[in-house]
Amino acid sequence: MLMNMKDILAVANANYFAVPAFNTSSNMILKGIIEASEEMQAPVIIAIHPDELSFVRASFVKSVIEEAHKATVPVCIHLDHGASIDQVMEAIQSGFTSVMIDASTRSLEDNIAICKRVAELAHAVNVSVEGELGTIGTTGPEAEAGAEEIIYTNPSNAVTFVEATGVDCLAIAIGTSHGIYPKDKKPELELNLLKEIKSKVNIPLVLHGGSANKDSEIAESVKLGINKINISSDIKDAFYKKCREVLADPVIREPNSIYPPCIKAMKEVAYQKIDLFNAKGKAKLY
Secondary structure (H helix, E strand, O other), X not given: OEOOHHHHHHHHHHHOOOEEXXXXXXXXXXXXXXXXXXXXXOOEEEEEOHHHHHHHOHHHHHHHHHHHXXXXXXXXXXXXXXXXXXXXXXXHHHOOOEEEEOOOOOOHHHHHHHHHHHHHHHXXXXXXXXXXXXXXXXXXXXXXXXXXXXXXXXXXXXXXXXXXXXXXXXXXXXXXXXXOOOOOOOOOOOHHHHHHHHHHOOOOEEEOOOOOOXXXXXXXXXXXOEEEEEEOHHHHHHHHHHHHHHXXXXXXXXXXXXXXXXXXXXXXXXXXXXXXXXXXXXXXXO
């Protein structure tokens, strides 16, 4: 069931759960995520970052669309961290049902102007829009792009931003970073800040950098109003760790010998995230 993100997250917002947005950069990862979501009967967002899209190319999106139509759960296809209006328009033309325009490093005025323009263009063709206010940190070169310094979302600015842009959901900065945290770096979410933002903003809120954070804090953030959580590094880490183990055997070379155990390892992570986000069984609400 192919949907846009506005419709998927409206149900999550009304029922206090978060929809996982799994970054998907290959057919193997796509297969595992769709299977895990169907087995858990959870809605899912297939997120594709521009760097991932440059590798898989727009033709991959056609495969995602086909799998979404066949799926027994709601599926959204989302451009993650679109950096320009041109990238967003290319994604819409390729069949994405949702786009993120990330102008969070720009001034508030510029961020508003860019997001407003994207919302006008996307909404005309029933594509939903995510904006970001504040900055997400980064944990290293293998992580998605992020800021060296986290700038926390200002609640008053969030109200102004949502009203002025017309975006369908808002990614906020409450202390997360993209990637897997090194051992000497312990993330801590500003949950009181989340409470304040949620009390002022009525659209669904998004948490980026959801990998490797404490389960207790993630679960609490869902209870407090986070409706979409991005997971990239955790599923990729599980998939490629198992790949390295499997490929230690110098003889095997066929996909059916290599990838099934890798997909299984990744699905275990996906199950855990779906459960943690209180999304298990929520497909019945659509």
